Amino acid sequence: MNFRQRARRFAGGLVVATALLIAVPGQALATSTPPAPAPPPTATPAPVPVKVAPVPAPRTSPPTQERAPATARGQISQIPSGAPDTGGGSTAGDTEMVLVALGMLGLTGAAGLGGALARRRPRDTAQG
């Protein structure tokens, strides 16, 4: 019984190992060359792979090479960064802010003095 079982297992393992040995390289071949074997008969199917092949070529560096001639003559040689400050921003408000501050100070002072006067008047009249 034991011998039979062992023999069966060995035979099964052998079959599996043989199958793997055949199948794995087969799959490898299958993934790497699926379309290639088919077209050999004539040249007609050839265009399909041939069209794919040229793709790498234009990848070299077309955009910069195409733009270079355009910028070389007449176009802006140094592109400024940011937005131009063409308003009165650099000095606007200098004088005005001082005047506004003085005005605010004056308003505060006027309010304070007015209050002081208002408090003083009744006292003066009470004393008089």
Next chain:
Amino acid sequence: MHDEPGDRSRSGRLLLLLLILAVVLALTGAGSLVFASGFGLRTPQRSGATIAPPADPVGGAVTVEALAPSAPVSLEIPAIEVHSSLLRLRLNPDGTVEVPPLDSPDAGWYENSPTPGERGPAVILGHVDSARTGPGVFFDLRAVLPGDGITVGRADGTSASFRVDRVAEYPKTAFPTAAVYGDIDHAGLRLITCGGAFDRSARSYEDNIVVYASAVSAGQAG
């Protein structure tokens, strides 16, 4: 210990004097506020300014033959009565474009851009206003409309005429560098100034006004 009547009248007069001084200061402050919201920081009003994507030049300007390089010396925009000499502007060390001195009545040409009439976008900048001197050379630039004419006089005696394609207003935080300074297939002109609301804390306008124009003809200056 009561105050003498003389002391009281003296202190009263002092208080009155201080009160008058305070009122004068308050009036000065109010006046300055009126000035600030009025003439000094006035923003030109116009209708028709739009933010739009770049458009094709008006009137088939693409067909105009580009001129040889020659520095621009004057700028005329009859529609807004601009008659200006042109300064030469460079690039600041921080990479931003130089602008004319704030008190200058003239606009300036960015010398790293093509000369007006040459193929490409010639860039001319001018101030919208100044707190010290009032309206600048491009104060009314917003009022320019598509189809208006612009003439640039050049050092070689020729002039380049342009027609406005469009006027755009952009937030400074989103200034479209590529659209304004990018390559074009004809002789173009970009007039740039400030616009929008004035940010007092930043002491700068929030927007830029850009006039896009294309060359329509070239010839001998008058």
